[in-house]
Amino acid sequence: MMRPIPVICDCDPGHDDAMMLLLCQASPRIRILAVTTSCGNQTIEKTTYNALRVCTLLGIRAPVAKGSPKPLFGQPITAPNIHGQSGLDGPNLPEPAVPLSPLTAVELMAQTLRQSDEPVTILSTGPMTNTAALLLAHPELKPKIAGISLMGGGIAHGNWTPAAEFNVLVDPEAADLVFRSGLPITMAGLDVTLKALITETDIRRIESISGEVARVVAQWMEFFYAFHKSIGYAGAPLHDAVAAAWLIRPELFVTQQMFVRVETQGDYCRGATIGARPGRTDQSYAPNARCILDLDRQGFVDLVCEAVASYGGAT
Numbered sequence: 080m081m082r083p084i085p086v087i088c089d090c091d092p093g094h095d096d097a098m099m100l101l102l103c104q105a106s107p108r109i110r111i112l113a114v115t116t117s118c119g120n121q122t123i124e125k126t127t128y129n130a131l132r133v134c135t136l137l138g139i140r141a142p143v144a145k146g147s148p149k150p151l152f153g154q155p156i157t158a159p160n161i162h163g164q165s166g167l168d169g170p171n172l173p174e175p176a177v178p179l180s181p182l183t184a185v186e187l188m189a190q191t192l193r194q195s196d197e198p199v200t201i202l203s204t205g206p207m208t209n210t211a212a213l214l215l216a217h218p219e220l221k222p223k224i225a226g227i228s229l230m231g232g233g234i235a236h237g238n239w240t241p242a243a244e245f246n247v248l249v250d251p252e253a254a255d256l257v258f259r260s261g262l263p264i265t266m267a268g269l270d271v272t273l274k275a276l277i278t279e280t281d282i283r284r285i286e287s288i289s290g291e292v293a294r295v296v297a298q299w300m301e302f303f304y305a306f307h308k309s310i311g312y313a314g315a316p317l318h319d320a321v322a323a324a325w326l327i328r329p330e331l332f333v334t335q336q337m338f339v340r341v342e343t344q345g346d347y348c349r350g351a352t353i354g355a356r357p358g359r360t361d362q363s364y365a366p367n368a369r370c371i372l373d374l375d376r377q378g379f380v381d382l383v384c385e386a387v388a389s390y391g392g393a394t
């Protein structure tokens with residue numbers, strides 16, 4: 080039996096962030112040590128409230144801490160068009176029955192790393208503000224970070240602007256710092272996450288699973304899909320869940336080592352992730368990230384459904 084991977088989940092729930100937490104909590108391959116929140120899909124107050132509600136629903140008992148209300152520079156950008164006014168619209172959720180940590184996100188991350196007897200993976204599925212602030216404030220803790228599995232960016236294109244993906248666009252300076260950190264990075268960008276679709280057929284399958292968690296997830300997916308359907312998608316792209324699924328079932332994914340940098344300037348390219356495959360450019364562009372480019376979609380959907388079913392419960 081392999082030892083579970085200890086993770087800090089840094090997120091901005093968010094429907095797909097909630098599914099990231101669900102996959103982690105359901106998997107014996109993962110041990111959640113802490114949950115920290117970033118401002119992204121909604122304000123920090125709302126994403127933190129959502130994190131507490133999701134942890135309550137899923138039985139996650141790791142400490143939850145609130146992150147920065149703003150990116151390192153500039154003002155927050157939110158996504159009510161996709162995630163609703165609450166940041167997690169759709170079904171009713173339980174009120175938080177888990178406390179908010181008195182620590183800030185960065186303090187909780189630092190304490191978690193210090194107290195762990197093995198290096199910890201940061202699973203980042205929102206803007207990377209907290210992780211960047213951690214690296215700036217506590218460079219001595221870098222050896223305690225096993226790596227960063229992140230949802231962000233896109234080598235081929237963006238989603239919020241033609242060039243930039245949302246998580247990177249909200250805080251490009253933070254993402255730049257993370258990609259330059261020298262830590263092992265796995266990037267689940269739009270190249271793969273737009274293929275991680277939950278279709279209407281998949282939603283019907285989730286609906287047929289018994290229990291409260293399945294009921295909530297089916298309604299989350301209905302809400303999340305409604306927006307994506309209106310812009311022509313064949314399903315709801317479960318972006319953030321890919322960064323968790325990579326840790327749980329890496330054999331489902333196709334990856335390539337690349338040189339990746341974040342563009343922090345420009346009228347059209349701020350927040351873009353620029354990627355170079357080895358051999359196509361000179362050696363000064365040495366790979367610094369493993370980019371996930373493709374997946375076995377059916378295997379991914381099966382993993383999601385198995386995780387939902389593992390919560391069991393009455394119909």
Ligand code: BDR
Nearest residue numbers: 093095204245246318319
């Ligand atoms: C990312 O942006 C957010 O809306 C999602 O939660 C995901 O992390 C996709 O671009």
Ligand code: CA
Nearest residue numbers: 093096204205
């Ligand atoms: Ca997110």
